[in-house]
Amino acid sequence: MTGFTTRLSVAFRIALRELRGGLKGFYIFLACIALGTGAIAAVNSVSTAITDAISSEGRSLLAGDVRVELDNREATPAELAFLQSFGTVSASTGLRSMARLADASDQSLVEVKAVDETYPLYGRLVAEPDRPLADLLAADGNVYGAVVAPLLLERMNSKVGDEFLLGNARFRITGTIVTEPDAVSDGFGFAPRLLTSRKALFASGLIATGSLVEHAYKIRYNDPATSPETLRTKAQAEFPAAGWSIRSSDRAAPALTENVERFSQFLTLVGLTALVVGGVGVANAVRAFLDSKRTVIATLKCLGAPASVVVLVYLIQITLVALVGIVAGLLLGAIAPPITASYLAGILPISSEPRLYPQALALAAIFGILVTFAFAILPLGHARKVPATALFREQGFEASGLPSWPYLLAMALSLGALAALAIFTSDQRRIAAIFLAAMAAGFVLLRLVAYLISWLARHSPRSHSAALRLAVGNIHRPGSLTASVTLSLGLGLSLLVALALIDGNLRRELTGSLPERAPNFFFVDIQGSEVEDFRTLVEGLAPEGKLVEVPMLRGRILELNGTDVAKMDVPPGGRWVLRGDRGLTYATNIPENSSVTEGEWWPKDYTGEPLVSFSDQEAKELGLRIGDTVTVNVLGRNITAKISNFRAVQWESLSMNFVMVFSPNTFAGAPHAWLATLIEPNATATDEASVLRAVTQRFPTITTVRVKDALDMVDKLVGQLATAIRAAAAVALIASVLVLSGALAAGNRARTHDAVILKTLGATRAMLIRAFTYEYMLLGAATAVFALVSGGGIAWYVLSQIMKLPSTFLPDVAAMTIVISLVITIGIGLAGTWRILGQKAAPVLREL
Numbered sequence: 152m153t154g155f156t157t158r159l160s161v162a163f164r165i166a167l168r169e170l171r172g173g174l175k176g177f178y179i180f181l182a183c184i185a186l187g188t189g190a191i192a193a194v195n196s197v198s199t200a201i202t203d204a205i206s207s208e209g210r211s212l213l214a215g216d217v218r219v220e221l222d223n224r225e226a227t228p229a230e231l232a233f234l235q236s237f238g239t240v241s242a243s244t245g246l247r248s249m250a251r252l253a254d255a256s257d258q259s260l261v262e263v264k265a266v267d268e269t270y271p272l273y274g275r276l277v278a279e280p281d282r283p284l285a286d287l288l289a290a291d292g293n294v295y296g297a298v299v300a301p302l303l304l305e306r307m308n309s310k311v312g313d314e315f316l317l318g319n320a321r322f323r324i325t326g327t328i329v330t331e332p333d334a335v336s337d338g339f340g341f342a343p344r345l346l347t348s349r350k351a352l353f354a355s356g357l358i359a360t361g362s363l364v365e366h367a368y369k370i371r372y373n374d375p376a377t378s379p380e381t382l383r384t385k386a387q388a389e390f391p392a393a394g395w396s397i398r399s400s401d402r403a404a405p406a407l408t409e410n411v412e413r414f415s416q417f418l419t420l421v422g423l424t425a426l427v428v429g430g431v432g433v434a435n436a437v438r439a440f441l442d443s444k445r446t447v448i449a450t451l452k453c454l455g456a457p458a459s460v461v462v463l464v465y466l467i468q469i470t471l472v473a474l475v476g477i478v479a480g481l482l483l484g485a486i487a488p489p490i491t492a493s494y495l496a497g498i499l500p501i502s503s504e505p506r507l508y509p510q511a512l513a514l515a516a517i518f519g520i521l522v523t524f525a526f527a528i529l530p531l532g533h534a535r536k537v538p539a540t541a542l543f544r545e546q547g548f549e550a551s552g553l554p555s556w557p558y559l560l561a562m563a564l565s566l567g568a569l570a571a572l573a574i575f576t577s578d579q580r581r582i583a584a585i586f587l588a589a590m591a592a593g594f595v596l597l598r599l600v601a602y603l604i605s606w607l608a609r610h611s612p613r614s615h616s617a618a619l620r621l622a623v624g625n626i627h628r629p630g631s632l633t634a635s636v637t638l639s640l641g642l643g644l645s646l647l648v649a650l651a652l653i654d655g656n657l658r659r660e661l662t663g664s665l666p667e668r669a670p671n672f673f674f675v676d677i678q679g680s681e682v683e684d685f686r687t688l689v690e691g692l693a694p695e696g697k698l699v700e701v702p703m704l705r706g707r708i709l710e711l712n713g714t715d716v717a718k719m720d721v722p723p724g725g726r727w728v729l730r731g732d733r734g735l736t737y738a739t740n741i742p743e744n745s746s747v748t749e750g751e752w753w754p755k756d757y758t759g760e761p762l763v764s765f766s767d768q769e770a771k772e773l774g775l776r777i778g779d780t781v782t783v784n785v786l787g788r789n790i791t792a793k794i795s796n797f798r799a800v801q802w803e804s805l806s807m808n809f810v811m812v813f814s815p816n817t818f819a820g821a822p823h824a825w826l827a828t829l830i831e832p833n834a835t836a837t838d839e840a841s842v843l844r845a846v847t848q849r850f851p852t853i854t855t856v857r858v859k860d861a862l863d864m865v866d867k868l869v870g871q872l873a874t875a876i877r878a879a880a881a882v883a884l885i886a887s888v889l890v891l892s893g894a895l896a897a898g899n900r901a902r903t904h905d906a907v908i909l910k911t912l913g914a915t916r917a918m919l920i921r922a923f924t925y926e927y928m929l930l931g932a933a934t935a936v937f938a939l940v941s942g943g944g945i946a947w948y949v950l951s952q953i954m955k956l957p958s959t960f961l962p963d964v965a966a967m968t969i970v971i972s973l974v975i976t977i978g979i980g981l982a983g984t985w986r987i988l989g990q991k992a993a994p995v996l997r998e999l
Contacts, residue, residue: 162463169447170468177472180436182889183429184476185483188519192484195511200488203508211274213398214333215241215369217379219386220396222705222732224786225366230390237382238372241269244349245365247342247675247854248357249847250315250322252307258847259306260342260856261299263317265352272371274332276346287325288348295351296325300343318355318851322347333369336398341856357852362676362824363705365732394707394784396732424590427569428642430526432890435635437469437530448534458535466531473523480519481512514576518569525565532558590642593941597641601634604933608633618918621909622925636891636930640972641937643887648942648968649949655961656950670828671696671839674846675703675854677825688849689829692842696831699743701807703826704735704818709789710782711773725772728810734826735785737813741798744808750777750796753814761792761817766800766810781811785821792817884971891979924977931976935969942968 210216219226219234226234226242234240244265251258268285270276276284278298288296294314304310304327314323328344358364370382379399386397441448444465451461489505532554553559570587577583608626626633677685682700689698708716708729716729739755741747748767763781775781775794782791792813800808807828829842839857846855906919943960950958 158457158460159463162460163467165451165460165464166467166471169444169464170471177436177440179889179892180433180440180469180472181476181479183432183436183886184473184519184523185479186886186889187427187429187522188477188480188515189483190480191518192481192512192515193487195514196484196488196508197491199508199511200491200506209399211332213336213369214271214273216272216372216375216377216399217370217382218336218398219368219370220398221366221368221394221787222707223362223364226368226395227787230393230395231368233386233389234368234370237377238370238374239269239272241272241369241371242267242349243270243367243369244352244358245337245367246357246363247856248317248355249851249853249855250303250307250317250345251847251851252309252313252315253321255844255848257307258843259303260854260860261303261317261345262342263345263347263352263357264337265347265349267349270369271332272369275330276328276332277330278326279329280326281329282326288346288351290348290351291323294321294323295347295354297322297345297347297351298326298328299324299345301327303343303345306343316851317345317347318357320351320355322351355852357676359676359678359824359852362852363703392784392787392789394709394787394789396707424642424646427522427590428639428890429886430522431635431638432886432892433473433523434526434530435890437465437527438533441465441530441534462531462535465534466527469523469527469531473519473527477516477519481516484512484515514572517572521565521569521572525562525569528558528562528565529554589945593642593645594638596941597637597937598634600641600933600937601637604637604930605631605633608929618921619925621919621922622929625905625922625926626929632926633930636927636976637934637937639891640887640931640934640975641941643884644934644938644968644972645942645945647881647884647971648938648964649945651964651967652943652946652958652961653949655964656946656958659959659961670699670830670858671834672829672842672858673856674827674829675824675856677827677850677853679823679825681850681853682825685827685846685850685853688845689827689842692845693829693831693834693838695833696829698827698829699807700825700827701736701738701742702818702823704785704821704823705732706735706783706785706790707732708781709784710780710791711775712779713782722772725769728769728773733783733811734809735783735811735813735818736807736809736826737815737818739815742808742812744801745798747796748799750794752796757814758816761790762795762814763792763817764796764798764812765794766808767797768800769810770794770797783811785818790817888975888979891975920981923980927976927980928973931972932969934976935972938968938972939965 216238231240244263246263248261248263249258250261266284266288270284278284278287284298286296287298290296297317304324307315309315309324311324311326314321316322328346331344331346334344352358379397383397386393386395448461451464452458485505485507488508535558536554573587574580574583605627608623611623614620614623625631674685674689677700686698686700689696710716711719719729721729741752747764750764752764753762765775765781770776777794777796779794780791781794782789784790795814798812800810807826831838834842839859843855843857846853909919910916947958
């Protein structure tokens, strides 16, 4: 132990003395580590900041200690009294409807939220003008007050003080919403918010039997120590068939929290890709640095320094420099949350004050250390293996073959630890494992691609151009840049191509083929007494259109095979089915755009026990089989049905599709509304405007959704999401550029020798520039082709197998990829070669 301590002390002193000369040779190393570590630290810090804000500010985000939700019905007096026994209750009602100008010149879909006098129990609604909410919502005779999202004013070309109609009631815009405390917990809406009083909403006539309405009761506890579990237990015991959903303030926005965590995990994996790609840059930088220290290493060995001391000297240096890069990355991660908070201030209560998230920063630091060690160990093993005499004779490390087995084992253990850390810190471990396996396969494939490029260059026909012959020879000669360039750019470009193709195909689907296949309109909340008149009106306005009508109820799944779904461990892919209420219907025949995949459809005159047809994909996610039972709560009544069959549902058609379709006898006599779609492929924008205006005027309580408007909103969201993903992919591409720069720097010595010898033999600088340009052009083009094939394959799998959407190759993505690849390889290659071409021949020749 004493001998090792002595060697370590000596190595540490030598390492610090060498570092006095600065960090020359380590800049790319630092950039690679800082970039990857910073990406992981920033993503995880921001994610933690958002989830902590949702948790710590849960009461404000929920506007209560607990939220009790009922669908399509209000709480009974007994149920309301039960809730009031826990504290102050604030009731609100939410639905979608059509707001229209009094002169019928314009209309817009709105998300209506009607509140009582106690709203909000926590937090504060801020409006412009900033007056008490009760004053803003007060009625002036038969005209009710409403505050709206600024977007509604823009859509209806209105201003504060204007009047509009909602259902059968008249409203005046008294202000605009600046901050709505519980907007996040209410969930995402496709339409602008309209806030009014419950009295006004009931006067509008929009609340009718079967209407798609959500009633929420928020409670501020009398006793702050009250446990949400206590309320749930008592509610289940006293009102087992109520069918309400109970959410506490510690889970104010579960869907948002889950989506933030999923997105951050994806970006963390992208950041890890950047870090691992940067690891190749680390290896190149370490190799180049050690190559520049050949004479020092040779001198130490000749003076009797054990090989282990030489390795320790440079391992210490590399570790210290890596720590500098990691600290720089952690600083980037630390400042990310307050910067993000400034953009999300109006949406989430994230504090803009600087705050550290140790767990997120520690995770990024560990990733950085593991990557550094995993990729630096092989060059160190080479340095140990090469004898001093060979180093004095200008032999490079590349000629020494593989290092000894302890170094290979250390690298394998480091990579294994890196993979284990990435998998076990992810909630989606299977996806993380697949991602890492794909990345490892990508490295192996890129090595094979590099070998193939070299083989093709070696067996290519002899060219008459000396510059081209030299370029082709450089591609397949020992120590060539082929492997470095393909590894450097291959993964980053492949990721960029995959994301660009997925984004492009989604945009193409949303703005092109999908609107052509989708209905023109959805009509919601058609009362039974209105169906005939509604059908007559629409068929008269669109005689060539196809009008499809189905009965529509709302219900919540309570149990699967008698087990409470709240107590089940459900896979992520099936959670959305159990979250909140679902649209339900009944049918005699198999719905359009569906086909039975297993089981049998019920007879037309079926009158037996309730049966249900379940969507095949969702059933598999939930682990359901034919004959299992599903218990749903509809209008305060629990109904248990047996699964009769599974259906393949074409969700991408945007037609009327349901997860569950029941046999007609299941809801016999139950009050319900109707849902309808209108499909008219030849309708113009003017025709659609006429239908929208006529239906809204004739049936003010029917909600009309123009599908194109909804798709435009989704397209905008996809664009925002794609921007964030492309930014993450850009990090990986930047890492690739750094790695390429490092690879070129690592080969500078050999390039210098080649250039000097060729110039001595009569080659001109122009000929050498042409040769290097051809070489980089060929390597860049080959790498671009690989990126297009691999990235295209990834995009095809995601689109066709996961999203179930058509996948089309986009020529503009191909052109962009080739241009980026050529610009990077030729630009960086020539930038690094220019200095070499100016090297004087005599000093180099004397060392050969």
